[in-house]
Amino acid sequence: MPTPSQPIGVFDSGYGGLTVLREIVKKLPQYDYIYLGDNARTPYGTRSFDTVYHYTLECVQHLFDRGCRLVILACNTASAKALRNIQQLDLPAQYPGLDGPDRRVLGVIRPTTEVIGTYSKTGKVGVLATRGTVTSESYRVEIEKFFPGLGVFQEACPMWVPLVENGEYDSPGADYFVKQHIDRLLAQSPDIDTLLLACTHYPLLLEKIKHFAPSGATILSQGGIVSDSLADYLVRHPEIEAQCSKHGQRTFLTTDATEDFDRQATIFYGQPVQSIHLAL
Structure with missing residues (x-):
């Protein structure tokens, strides 16, 4: 009998986690992956802790039911x-x-906070994120564990995800909102020299962010960081790695309309996507 598939699960509230999956697949193409986007209930950034926990646990459980032993919350x-x-x-x-x-x-938070301090020469970093992530204070708490004394400044960017998901990330209208939030962040400290894009949607705004960021600033996206961290994790946990099936298969699930998901997901993932509808 063939060995049952035990893919690595990747979960996101919508499309953004596909920017992480893209980098993971690039680095670790041999594994099977299932991506689950809870597009019917996105955005998560404005929802309560209890609601996000309930939704996330439900989706993680579904990935477990499909054979995943390891799930990444992208x-x-x-x-x-x-x-x-x-x-x-x-x-x-x-x-x-x-x-x-x-x-x-x-x-995705811990892998990022483990390395962010190594990029800053001034000891001042800025975190651009959803309101929910900023309110949680997760980045401040985790960064303090690895880089005590590093100055962490945060700015919630509530319009950035809607801009991306409505296909306006490359439009002139997006300039106002990108500049507004970068200016607000830098107003907290002009010495910020490292900007973290602490939302997986934000890489699609990267060119505009570069334009309005200070010259020479380091801008960090999470895909590469998370893929490196996952590769290291699998080496350190051979008992988990051995359970992950390796057929190079990719499966995409969405809780919303597959036609809409496939069209948008192709932009985030960088190649054509064919999804399956999941009713939760």
Whole structure:
């Protein structure tokens, strides 16, 4: 009998996590992946902690039901508002193992905070994120663990995700909102020399962000950071790596209309996507 597929799950509230999946697949093409976008209930950035936790757990559970042993929350809001509860409460209770839970869920915040301080010469970094991520204070708390004393300044950019998801990320109208939030961030400290795009939608605004950012500033997207971190994780956890199937298969799920998802997802993922509808 063929070995059952045990893909790596990648979850996001919408399309943004596809920018992370794109980099993961580029670095680790041999594995099978399932991407789940909860497009019917996006955006998560404005929702309460309890709601984000409930939605995220439901989607993670579905990925587990499809054979995933490892799930990446490629969503900053879900990582900020749901990951800790899932790791500390749900996994030990539902999937106990001899050396910890036999299902694993990882986020995008920790890999980023482990390295962000190495990019800054001034010791001042700026975080551009959704309101939910900023309010959670997750970046301040995690960065303090790895780089005590690093100055962390945050700016919520509530219009950036709608601009991207409505296909306006390259339009002249987007300039106003990109400049507005970068100016507000820099007003907190003119010495900020590193900007973190702490939402996986924001790489589509990268060219505009570069235009309005200070000359010479380092702008960090999370896809490459997360893919490097995942590769390292799989080396350090061979018992998890051995369970991941390796047929190079890609499956895309969406809780909304597949036609809309496929059209938008192709932009984020960089190649044609054919999705399957998932009713939750």
